[in-house]
Amino acid sequence: MRLTILSPLCLVLVLAGLCTPAVARVFIGVVKTIEGGAVIERKGETIPVVTGMEIRQADTIKTDRHGYVGLVFSDDTRISMGPNTEIAVDDYLFQPLDKRLSFIVRLIRGTVSFISGQITRLAPESVQLVMPEATIGVRGTHVLVKVD
Amino acid sequence: MREWICVGCYLAASLFITACGHKSTVILVPDPDGSLGQITVSNAAGSVEIDQANQSTIVRDRKKPPGAPDQLAPVEVEALFGKVLSNEPPPPIHFFLHFQSNSVQLLPASSQQLSEIITAVQRRAPTRISVVGHTDTMGDKAYNIDLSMRRALAVKQRLVNSGVDDTFLDVSSHGEENPLVKTADNVSDAKNRRVEVVVR
Numbered sequence: 312m313r314l315t316i317l318s319p320l321c322l323v324l325v326l327a328g329l330c331t332p333a334v335a336r337v338f339i340g341v342v343k344t345i346e347g348g349a350v351i352e353r354k355g356e357t358i359p360v361v362t363g364m365e366i367r368q369a370d371t372i373k374t375d376r377h378g379y380v381g382l383v384f385s386d387d388t389r390i391s392m393g394p395n396t397e398i399a400v401d402d403y404l405f406q407p408l409d410k411r412l413s414f415i416v417r418l419i420r421g422t423v424s425f426i427s428g429q430i431t432r433l434a435p436e437s438v439q440l441v442m443p444e445a446t447i448g449v450r451g452t453h454v455l456v457k458v459d
Numbered sequence: 460m461r462e463w464i465c466v467g468c469y470l471a472a473s474l475f476i477t478a479c480g481h482k483s484t485v486i487l488v489p490d491p492d493g494s495l496g497q498i499t500v501s502n503a504a505g506s507v508e509i510d511q512a513n514q515s516t517i518v519r520d521r522k523k524p525p526g527a528p529d530q531l532a533p534v535e536v537e538a539l540f541g542k543v544l545s546n547e548p549p550p551p552i553h554f555f556l557h558f559q560s561n562s563v564q565l566l567p568a569s570s571q572q573l574s575e576i577i578t579a580v581q582r583r584a585p586t587r588i589s590v591v592g593h594t595d596t597m598g599d600k601a602y603n604i605d606l607s608m609r610r611a612l613a614v615k616q617r618l619v620n621s622g623v624d625d626t627f628l629d630v631s632s633h634g635e636e637n638p639l640v641k642t643a644d645n646v647s648d649a650k651n652r653r654v655e656v657v658v659r
Contacts (some may be wrong), residue, residue: 456483
């Protein structure tokens with residue numbers, strides 16, 4: 312039943328160019344600011360961070376002892392990272408049309424400011440900041456975390 | 460022999476650090492717009508609610524509950540996070556565009572906003588732009604999504620024609636699932652029928 316409703320809808324979306332084949336990657340986030348040194352670890356590769364670079368699901372972002380990085384996500388979430396900081400984007404889904412919403416960030420070490428966005432507004436229970444000893448549930452919006 | 464002792468000490472020390480060295484500090488601060496949110500910090504041993512500005516909790520062990528909320532002075536927050544706070548990227552800019560009924564033609568006021576969008580894109584470079592169609596809850600869902608998508612694509616085309624690089628631009632529809640104004644089902648709402656252009 313569900314399928315019969317969904318398939319014409321998906322057909323419309325395919326025709327509209329939304330459900331493009333798997334090759335097209337959905338944009339999730341972008342590096343807006345970088346000062347000092349920082350890298351992204353992605354599928355075993357280590358890539359130096361530059362402004363305008365895209366963030367992808369499962370990326371680990373690391374700053375060095377002089378590094379500062381500012382990230383903006385597609386749902387308006389903003390993350391500011393201080394020096395000697397490491398975070399991992401464990402899960403990110405911002406697809407309100409399919410009610411698929413999730414944002415799980417792991418804070419491994421360092422200092423981070425987190426300003427939540429539309430995912431928190433639409434589905435607060437699906438946003439989690441995971442620290443080594445506990446997890447933060449965010450019902451809006453501006454949270455500072457320091458993991459020593 | 461000496462080296463081995465050193466290696467042993469190092470291993471013991473690093474095990475000790477991994478076992479007991481962690482300490483996480485969490486602070487709720489006001490939003491840039493002045494409002495205040497709410498957070499819950501929890502682990503298997505318990506949880507703490509924080510809903511006051513500059514209130515914090517410290518967690519040292521996953522087997523112990525997070526510490527009771529503690530009020531910090533603004534100077535203490537500044538000392539811990541000063542440059543991380545001043546380095547927060549500016550909020551993305553949202554432009555709200557509206558259309559003639561049942562059409563992909565922008566209303567005149569919205570059409571005039573296109574030049575503001577182009578200026579914002581240039582000022583925010585390097586940036587990423589999203590063009591997102593939204594509908595109200597009135598009428599046929601699939602038709603509404605299709606119309607909002609066609610409207611978003613029309614806006615994209617006008618931006619690309621004005622020189623915006625389409626590799627940095629994505630188009631989607633959120634249907635009626637992300638309204639500006641929450642309404643019941645089958646409610647016509649001009650504010651919710653929109654295309655949002657987000658410049659980051």
